[in-house]
Amino acid sequence: MIRLQEPLPKDYLDASDAELCERIVEHKRRFGKRLCILGHHYQRDEIIRHADIVGDSLKLSQQAGRTDAAYIVFCGVHFMAESADILSKDDQVVCLPNMTAGCAMAEMADVLDVEACVEEMAELSGQAKIVPITYVNSTAAIKAVTARAGGACCTSSNALNVFAWGLRPAEQNGAGADKLLCIPDQHLGRNTAFALGFAAPEDCVVYDPAQPNGGLTAQQVRGAKFILWKGHCYVHQCFHKEHVEKLRREMPGVRIIVHPECPRELVALADASGSTEQIIQAVEAAPAGSKWAIGTESNLVERLARRHPEQTIRLLADARALCRQMFRIDPAHLLWVLDNLAEGRVVNQVTVAPQVAAEARTALQRMIDIQPVKTVTPNG
Incomplete structure (x- = not known):
């Protein structure tokens, strides 16, 4: 399905990263509990730093049904925002910062x-x-x-x-x-x-x-x-048995963990498979000195590596494995949505027809x- 996104005004494109961040933070301060920003694990750090709740699809679906915020801004992809609209209350508004952030699968x-x-x-x-x-x-x-x-x-x-x-x-x-x-x-x-x-x-x-x-x-x-x-x-088709074989040779003792969206032949070669939340928990529970090669989206793997310098954590593949649709959510689009909400205009609202939603x-x-x-x- 083709979804159109209104082009951003030039001042959003010209703004520095620091300015975008400062203005988003100010909106969060002014909105207070009336605003809830949900961020999926595959989002870039510039988005995750503003998220009130970070999680996988299950965790974020649960939180969408629990928050009392008037505005839920979902920094994920379209099906996630649909789920949030379905599970939220009738008087809550769900927005997706960039309507072209879909899901190829x-x-x-x-x-x-x-x-x-x-x-x-x-x-x-x-x-x-x-x-x-x-x-x-x-x-x-x-x-x-x-x-x-x-x-x-x-x-x-x-x-x-x-x-x-x-x-x-x-x-x-x-x-x-x-x-x-x-x-x-x-x-x-x-x-x-x-x-x-x-x-x-x-x-x-x-x-x-x-x-x-x-x-x-x-x-x-x-x-x-x-x-x-x-x-x-397509992200989880970036990992191949050659990557496993190469790292087994080059990193003795490495534990290879992959997402179950990877093909069966790759999962069979790995030490374990798990969702994003399960992968995070496995790394957090591991002792210092552990070595990991992880087969899932790059933003999550790179964030884990920064959070756990006491461990060696790398992507299973040599090249980055990015979800291009997730990457369409950026600080400029997030700020644009918040600016409009602050002025009383709802943009990029995601709604599901009542019968379908029920x-x-x-x-x-x-x-x-x-x-x-x-x-x-x-x-x-």
Whole structure:
């Protein structure tokens, strides 16, 4: 989906970093508790320093539903701001500093394609109970489809427990699924399936929305436990087995930890995998002298390295792995939103239609109610 962003006036582009920072700080002082700035871990430091709450998608979704601030400025990407609007109160305003900050993975799943997939897979499976588990990196409309089909959202922090809930019998307070439809990230789906013990090749099949019936046969669907949407995060495709092999040679004793959005073959070579929050907790709990190579977005890894000089922390890849969409949120756009709010004008408000929001809220609430896994998932 193409979203347009109003060009910034020239004075914002000409302002120095120090001036932008000073003016943002002054707005935060004047707004006080009426303003809450949420910052995702993948944001640049110039944004994180102004965030009232920093976290991953699960933590920030929870906080959006708890804050009493009149204005929630979400320094993340569009699907996150949608979730904040869904979970916040009706009289709260959610703004995204730059409306072009989308998510490439979220755009890989179209709501009409997902609805068609649900019908096609039910038919090919012989009307097996297929429950969608939708990564929070998805549009509100797809979250609504998920709820209607009895499914839930998940994040990388609680995917393991949400998948287990999906497969658990209804009489044990689970969804009672015969199969899970994992949208939109095939890698998170496959890695979570492996963590649950489903390692046979036939356990997972990939649904390609560009192909009739997703390119799958009835035999494949009936033999599978997990139907994986053909989607991915381009940031986490920057890491390869050659990086692991090189660092094993050059940094004896290094622990390699990667995000579960990485391909399965890379996760299998790492020492552990985990969400951003789980990675942070692993590093914080490690003793001085620990050596880490981390496969996730560069801003987070570089921030961890600065915060823990007593450890050796580096990116798994040689080149930076940046989320270009996150990088569209900068101090100039943040200040522009705050200037307008201070003058009584709401700009870049993100809203979700009431009916869609009501259904999507069900899927999000199921996600929030299911506890995250506190630690990384070790290999071996």
